[in-house]
Amino acid sequence: MSALLTLENVGKTFTVDKKPVVAVEDVTLSIAENEFVSIVGSSGCGKSTLLNIVGGLEEASTGTVRIGGQPVTGPGRDRGFVFQGYSLFEWQTVAGNIRFALEKSRLSRAEKDERVAHFVNAVGLRGFENAHPGQLSGGMRQRVAIARALVYRPQILLMDEPFGALDAQTRGMMQELLLRVWEDHKVTVLFVTHDVDEAVFLADRVVVLASRPGRIKREIRVPLARPRDYDIVADPDFAAIKREILADIREETLKTMPAPLPAA
Numbered sequence: 001m002s003a004l005l006t007l008e009n010v011g012k013t014f015t016v017d018k019k020p021v022v023a024v025e026d027v028t029l030s031i032a033e034n035e036f037v038s039i040v041g042s043s044g045c046g047k048s049t050l051l052n053i054v055g056g057l058e059e060a061s062t063g064t065v066r067i068g069g070q071p072v073t074g075p076g077r078d079r080g081f082v083f084q085g086y087s088l089f090e091w092q093t094v095a096g097n098i099r100f101a102l103e104k105s106r107l108s109r110a111e112k113d114e115r116v117a118h119f120v121n122a123v124g125l126r127g128f129e130n131a132h133p134g135q136l137s138g139g140m141r142q143r144v145a146i147a148r149a150l151v152y153r154p155q156i157l158l159m160d161e162p163f164g165a166l167d168a169q170t171r172g173m174m175q176e177l178l179l180r181v182w183e184d185h186k187v188t189v190l191f192v193t194h195d196v197d198e199a200v201f202l203a204d205r206v207v208v209l210a211s212r213p214g215r216i217k218r219e220i221r222v223p224l225a226r227p228r229d230y231d232i233v234a235d236p237d238f239a240a241i242k243r244e245i246l247a248d249i250r251e252e253t254l255k256t257m258p259a260p261l262p263a264a
């Protein structure tokens with residue numbers, strides 16, 4: 001498989017109170033077309049910053065991100081975003097929210113209708129086209145966000161804790177839905193999460209970031225068969241991969257904690 005997305009020595013330094021804060025340092029990563037990659041790491045290790053750099057929402061301080069060999073210089077239609085916050089237009093219907101993403105597209109009206117209908121169906125929202133976001137559950141709102149991100153057929157889907165606000169039951173269902181949509185639509189996914197079960201369940205490869213600054217600590221392949229359903233969490237191979245990742249994150253989290261006070 002050829003690399004679609006490459007990061008070469010990517011770093012990001014913010015300035016906080018006139019002091020440099022290195023959020024991401026020297027990240028080199030190569031992601032194949034249609035690959036599903038999860039990024040995990042302890043809180044504040046730079047996961048969102050890295051995703052925002054790939055999305056063109058943040059500029060890298062060092063290094064280069066390339067898509068199909070072309071350097072990323074800002075946001076573009078080759079990438080779709082789904083964030084944790086629902087970020088839907090409350091005054092628009094479900095179909096209107098999804099269609100809005102096609103506003104600048106040159107597709108004909110009939111083609112846009114067809115695209116919107118296709119993605120409404122793909123995320124299981126048929127019958128809710130005319131509902132407003134306020135009438136939807138959290139899971140349904142995120143289905144709209146996924147459809148809206150995919151409707152203009154980006155090559156890469158960037159997801160930042162998209163299911164972080166959902167209850168465990170809904171979250172599991174959304175993960176299965178996402179895998180079905182990914183398998184049917186062949187898109188490259190970069191998925192940031194705190195949840196190691198979620199990361200392993202979804203991905204072909206999990207990238208673990210080290211803390212402060214965020215560097216790649218380890219990349220772990222997930223050679224579990226597809227299509228996957230949630231029973232896979234009981235598989236011994238799943239458990240072994242999860243254990244390794246949890247140990248890495250724990251090690252990194254401990255490094256960022258203040259040392260305990262000596263016993264009196």
Ligand SMILES: Nc1ncnc2c1ncn2[C@@H]1O[C@H](COP(=O)(O)OP(=O)(O)OP(=O)(O)O)[C@@H](O)[C@H]1O
Nearest residue numbers: 014015016021023042043044045046047048049050
């Ligand atoms: N716009 C900004 N200005 C200054 N510092 C920032 C900015 N964005 C992020 N940072 C800092 O960069 C580091 C990485 O933040 P980032 O949000 O990327 O981490 P994260 O791994 O996504 O965190 P979490 O898991 O808690 O969401 C943190 O120290 C954060 O405070």
